[in-house]
Amino acid sequence: MQHAEQVTFGGSALDRAGEIRSNPDAVTAALAHPDSKAILFWRGKPLLSMARPAGLVRLAMDHPVLQQASADMILLGREDGAARFACDISGWTPEDLDGATLDSFLDASEQRHPLLEDDTAFAELRRVMTWLTPRDAELAATGKAILDWHESHGFCARCGGKSDVAQAGWQRVCTVCNASHFPRTDPVVIMLITTGNSVLMGRSPFWPEGMFSLLAGFVEPGETLEAAVRREVFEEAGVRVGAVSYLASQPWPFPASLMFGCRGEALSTEITIDPVEIEDAMWVSREEMMQVFAGEHPRILPARKGAIAHFLLENWLADTLD
Template sequence: MRHAEQVTFGGSALDRAGEIRNDPAALRAARDDPDARAILFWRGKPLISPARPARLVRLEMDHPVLADAAEETILLGRENGAARFAFDLSQWQPENVDEAALGGFLDPSEQRHPALGDDMVFAELRRVMTWLDPRDAELAATGRAMFGWHRAHGFCAACGSRSDMVQAGWQRACTVCKASHFPRTDPVVIMLITHGNSVLMGRSPGWPQGMYSLLAGFVEPGETLEAAVRREVFEEAGVQVGEVRYLSSQPWPFPASLMFGCAGEALSREITIDPVEIEDALWVSREDMMEIFAGNHDTILPARKGAIAHFLLENWLADRLD
């Protein structure tokens, strides 16, 4: 697919500086570089300047706010030869935090640190991902996914002892049994399943009223992407799928997935949903989907902008899947 890397979180060609992650001297030099910058996160929320065009904030490495950050940092990569390090401020406790909103489907709350200007806020990445340019989006997604992985994997899976962050944040090492642990990315297939002029859409329980998207599911061990597409569509909607082809991928740091966008041709139109998996599924014609994307449909909302489902549907409507 020629437009594959135009998907949100893709296509910025970030230099990840992998060759210096295990080089203490090179890391020290990278941190001491006057052009190095800190990128901040609070409970997975990146620090941004939300005024349009929004941008991911990059602070100097000696900024006073970093006194509230955890000691361990993550090397995200380099921009124009200068390092970018992710700092976690989750131990800072803002006033009047709405805990119920945090981590919700679309958290609208913003947090402002007193050591930063009023034009800087910590904001939920799912809400602001389309505000950022590709480089900012990739840096934000990488930092969010990595801090999430460290929070969930603080103990050795082999012996249960606490592990330490090493290799500039890209590995955890157990000091007891010496096991090494690396960041996880879970493969997920998301499927543009068509039959004639229609596409198969579904919704999960708990989604906002009117929200539908493409069917999706995790790839199982020992399974190809094509097999996963056929299995997931049949399990969720009872629809048999024939030919399957890969289209595009998207890192999805909520918490740590890699979405594989695929196109598949349905062999039948009859739908039998699994109510444990999804709440509803239906076929939507190309004409109706155009009305949905225009915001003119009575009952169905367009797929969320920034998500690969929206990207695939948009390219399907424009006949740009080749």
């Protein structure tokens, strides 16, 4: 695909400093280096400078707010040779926290810490992802994904014993059976299924009114991407798919997916939805999709900017998939 790595969260070529993760002395030196910076998270939300253009905040390693951070800092990589660490302060409770807003489909709330600058706030990554540079987006996505993994993997999946952080945050080791555990990424296929001049769109019953997107689903063990595309489309919409090709990928840290954007040619057009999986599905012509992107369609809202579905549809309309 001509513009494959221009998708949000991809293409910044971050130096991940993998060669020093297993070297405690090198990591300790990086933590103490004056050029190293911390990237702060609260309940999965990165700290941003909200002045436009918004950007990911990088704090000095001796900033007072880091005294509230969890003990384990995660080495994300290096920028211009200087280390960047993800730090979590989810233990802090804002005075004006409204818990009801945090579970919405798109959390619009912002949290401001009294020890930080007034123009900074913790903001939900899905809401702000299109505001960020490719480097900021990659750092934020990586930090959120790895911190989420640590939060849910404190105990060994083999024996149930407590596990400790290792390799600068990129491994956990069981204190009982010594089993090693590594961050997981769940492969998901998202499919641009076309027939003639139309593309297949569907919606989940839990989405906001008017929201449609490309069909998507998890890849099962022992399954190729191509097989997953065909199975998921048939299961969800009853449409048979023939030739499948890969287009682009996108890390999607909500919480830990890697989206594989694929193109598929429909062999059938009759739609029979699985109501457990989706609420509705339809074929949408290029002309209609242009209306959707312009915000003028009577039924369908534009796909969310920053998501790979929007990226694939945009390139399909522009004829830049190949």
